[in-house]
Amino acid sequence: MSQYFSFDLQAQDGRARAGLFRTPHGDLQTPVFAPVGTQATVKSLTPSHLDEVGASLVLANTYHLYLRPGDDLIAEVGGLHEFMQWPRPILTDSGGFQVFSLGGINQIDDEGVTFKSHVDGSTHRLTPEKSIAIQENLGADIIMAFDECAEPYDRVYNQRAMQRTHAWAERCLNAKTRHDQALFGIVQGGIFPDLRAESARFIASLDFPGNAIGGLSVGETKEAMHAILEVVDPLLPEDKPRYLMGVGTPEDLINGVMRGVDIFDCVLPTRLARHKAAFTSRGRVNVSKAENARSTRPIDEACDCYTCSNFSRAYLRHLIAAKEMLASTLLSIHNIYALIRIAKEMREAIFEGQFSAYAARVLHELA
Amino acid sequence: MSQYFSFDLQAQDGRARAGLFRTPHGDLQTPVFAPVGTQATVKSLTPSHLDEVGASLVLANTYHLYLRPGDDLIAEVGGLHEFMQWPRPILTDSGGFQVFSLGGINQIDDEGVTFKSHVDGSTHRLTPEKSIAIQENLGADIIMAFDECAEPYDRVYNQRAMQRTHAWAERCLNAKTRHDQALFGIVQGGIFPDLRAESARFIASLDFPGNAIGGLSVGETKEAMHAILEVVDPLLPEDKPRYLMGVGTPEDLINGVMRGVDIFDCVLPTRLARHKAAFTSRGRVNVSKAENARSTRPIDEACDCYTCSNFSRAYLRHLIAAKEMLASTLLSIHNIYALIRIAKEMREAIFEGQFSAYAARVLHELA
Numbered sequence: 001m002s003q004y005f006s007f008d009l010q011a012q013d014g015r016a017r018a019g020l021f022r023t024p025h026g027d028l029q030t031p032v033f034a035p036v037g038t039q040a041t042v043k044s045l046t047p048s049h050l051d052e053v054g055a056s057l058v059l060a061n062t063y064h065l066y067l068r069p070g071d072d073l074i075a076e077v078g079g080l081h082e083f084m085q086w087p088r089p090i091l092t093d094s095g096g097f098q099v100f101s102l103g104g105i106n107q108i109d110d111e112g113v114t115f116k117s118h119v120d121g122s123t124h125r126l127t128p129e130k131s132i133a134i135q136e137n138l139g140a141d142i143i144m145a146f147d148e149c150a151e152p153y154d155r156v157y158n159q160r161a162m163q164r165t166h167a168w169a170e171r172c173l174n175a176k177t178r179h180d181q182a183l184f185g186i187v188q189g190g191i192f193p194d195l196r197a198e199s200a201r202f203i204a205s206l207d208f209p210g211n212a213i214g215g216l217s218v219g220e221t222k223e224a225m226h227a228i229l230e231v232v233d234p235l236l237p238e239d240k241p242r243y244l245m246g247v248g249t250p251e252d253l254i255n256g257v258m259r260g261v262d263i264f265d266c267v268l269p270t271r272l273a274r275h276k277a278a279f280t281s282r283g284r285v286n287v288s289k290a291e292n293a294r295s296t297r298p299i300d301e302a303c304d305c306y307t308c309s310n311f312s313r314a315y316l317r318h319l320i321a322a323k324e325m326l327a328s329t330l331l332s333i334h335n336i337y338a339l340i341r342i343a344k345e346m347r348e349a350i351f352e353g354q355f356s357a358y359a360a361r362v363l364h365e366l367a
Numbered sequence: 368m369s370q371y372f373s374f375d376l377q378a379q380d381g382r383a384r385a386g387l388f389r390t391p392h393g394d395l396q397t398p399v400f401a402p403v404g405t406q407a408t409v410k411s412l413t414p415s416h417l418d419e420v421g422a423s424l425v426l427a428n429t430y431h432l433y434l435r436p437g438d439d440l441i442a443e444v445g446g447l448h449e450f451m452q453w454p455r456p457i458l459t460d461s462g463g464f465q466v467f468s469l470g471g472i473n474q475i476d477d478e479g480v481t482f483k484s485h486v487d488g489s490t491h492r493l494t495p496e497k498s499i500a501i502q503e504n505l506g507a508d509i510i511m512a513f514d515e516c517a518e519p520y521d522r523v524y525n526q527r528a529m530q531r532t533h534a535w536a537e538r539c540l541n542a543k544t545r546h547d548q549a550l551f552g553i554v555q556g557g558i559f560p561d562l563r564a565e566s567a568r569f570i571a572s573l574d575f576p577g578n579a580i581g582g583l584s585v586g587e588t589k590e591a592m593h594a595i596l597e598v599v600d601p602l603l604p605e606d607k608p609r610y611l612m613g614v615g616t617p618e619d620l621i622n623g624v625m626r627g628v629d630i631f632d633c634v635l636p637t638r639l640a641r642h643k644a645a646f647t648s649r650g651r652v653n654v655s656k657a658e659n660a661r662s663t664r665p666i667d668e669a670c671d672c673y674t675c676s677n678f679s680r681a682y683l684r685h686l687i688a689a690k691e692m693l694a695s696t697l698l699s700i701h702n703i704y705a706l707i708r709i710a711k712e713m714r715e716a717i718f719e720g721q722f723s724a725y726a727a728r729v730l731h732e733l734a
Contacts, residue, residue, distance in 0.1 A: 039685070039686075039689040040682070040685065043692060046697070047677070068689060069685040073661055073681065077681045077682075083681070083682050293436070293440065296444050310414070310452045311452060312450070314436070314450070315452075317436075318406070318435070318436040321435060321436070324410065325411040325692050328692060329413060329692075329696075
């Protein structure tokens with residue numbers, strides 16, 4: 001793709017893919033799950049923790065960092081890698097999703113979006129050009145085109161939002177100046193297969209070094225998400241990584257890889273941790289339940305993360321009851337590790353031609 | 368002292384002492400600073416963090432753990448070391464101080480104290496025997512006699528509280544059944560030299576394996592604290608460790624060691640961290656100050672902790688502004704490391720016969 005980026009498809013098993021995505025801050029072995037560091041920190045974890053759980057890619061949110069501390073400040077102190085001390089690849093989103101979900105929208109037009117900051121109520125304007133300028137200041141390895149994310153079941157709005165997203169994708173490509181960042185395009189179109197197909201064809205035609213599927217995991221059914229992935233997957237170039245934005249659960253990762261996805265990100269593992277819940281190989285558990293009060297068992301006997309190697313459910317439940325910060329830290333370590341482990345296991349299964357069996361077994365155990 | 372404990376005085380320099388205190392969970396090199404894990408967790412830190420900052424002794428609070436999750440539960444799941452996964456020495460206080468400061472006191476009499484839980488308002492009673500029973504359930508290496516901590520300037524109350532503390536100290540000795548725990552007596556007497564001398568002589572006569580000085584750092588002046596230490600120090604046995612409870616700042620540690628103290632504990636480093644403040648070799652700084660917004664400097668250039676080795680003041684200030692938990696974690700790592708480093712440096716200075724010069728230099732830099 002360039003001197004800075006390359007994507008090699010190393011193995012395929014059905015639609016599932018194992019690849020190597022080279023970036024200026026190191027290689028990503030796909031499938032890969034990226035924990036989210038909204039405000040330049042994966043909540044409650046140090047970079048050392050991220051390293052220990054095997055994280056390779058971390059996502060940070062352009063909307064939040066633009067508002068506070070400001071992308072100019074981050075550029076001045078050396079960029080996001082230096083700022084948050086994460087030496088491996090970083091991905092920033094475009095700010096679009098947060099503007100639509102968090103910002104008080106004043107106006108959307110073909111030029112861009114005017115919104116109110118959720119921090120202090122001040123008025124701001126994001127355009128494709130501005131989003132790229134901010135992301136160039138932040139300096140992530142992977143940056144995203146500015147898109148409009150519509151309510152998934154509203155066909156008229158999705159058609160309009162998709163057209164805007166396409167126009168904005170071209171403007172983002174034109175606005176981009178740094179060569180050490182890979183700009184990914186984003187497919188929109190809600191739950192409508194014809195719109196999704198049109199969007200995938202258009203975005204593919206722009207020859208981005210990677211392509212993302214946006215506007216999913218925003219309220220639609222799992223069946224609708226899977227159906228859309230099956231529409232989009234064959235229309236995106238095989239030799240570019242595919243990124244399913246904002247997804248998801250262990251089941252979602254498996255269902256995504258089964259349908260050709262390479263990259264995932266989600267706040268779920270850290271958000272669940274703050275809500276006392278943990279992934280296990282047998283499904284989700286609420287650690288604060290009374291039945292755990294005197295349990296010397298770890299969260300998941302099948303897990304060898306720092307939390308499960310050391311701490312009992314009784315201790316974790318106590319930390320939760322006592323409102324101790326360590327509860328979030330230990331549950332986040334476990335939950336992120338659980339998703340990264342599934343991504344790694346899928347990769348191995350793909351190399352061994354055993355992906356279907358792996359997926360069937362894990363989905364069965366989780367059910 | 369016993370098959371489980373011994374204290375060797377390795378070097379002296381003036382009144383300052385360097386010693387080795389052997390416990391069932393490892394050796395303590397004194398002077399030693401113990402971070403506080405009130406609810407069986409040093410707030411915002413994992414045991415790995417504690418290990419990395421060089422912690423050897425951790426304090427946990429009997430009052431809090433008795434109320435939640437309950438000392439019987441902790442005993443059932445294997446004791447406090449196993450529960451909180453801290454394999455090195457632990458010290459528990461008697462619960463006395465918290466009963467008087469946090470509990471809604473219903474009644475104090477010569478038998479014990481009836482109080483209301485700050486957690487749920489339920490009524491409880493602590494006696495010397497009950498405090499020892501709880502501490503035996505918790506299973507720390509060092510446990511404390513149940514004492515009454517009076518307002519430091521009230522002579523009549525201090526006289527009565529001291530006498531009760533002495534009677535309770537004898538009852539604690541009689542109540543104790545475990546041989547793998549060292550019970551320390553506590554000297555009381557407020558800011559009154561004659562009471563303190565009487566208390567030190569009495570407590571020393573009971574031949575505890577270690578002696579503590581309680582009722583300081585509770586509102587009295589620094590001069591009063593130093594004066595009391597100078598009264599108590601020569602009256603306590605040389606061949607037993609001396610523990611100054613609930614102290615303190617970098618200055619307090621130096622002033623304590625200068626007056627014969629070996630062991631310290633304090634919530635200050637973690638509490639300051641939650642209030643955005645950090646120790647430096649030039650005094651305390653508030654990291655959230657505007658002047659740090661674009662600073663690429665660490666908290667303290669003279670510090671080589673994880674936080675100072677990696678993170679800028681600009682980043683820490685951003686985490687504080689964004690109310691991110693990582694701010695507490697990174698500032699706690701630094702603040703605890705700073706106190707542990709001072710304790711280690713004092714130990715080295717004592718071995719080298721350079722304690723006075725060290726103390727003078729550091730106190731001057733801090734001022």
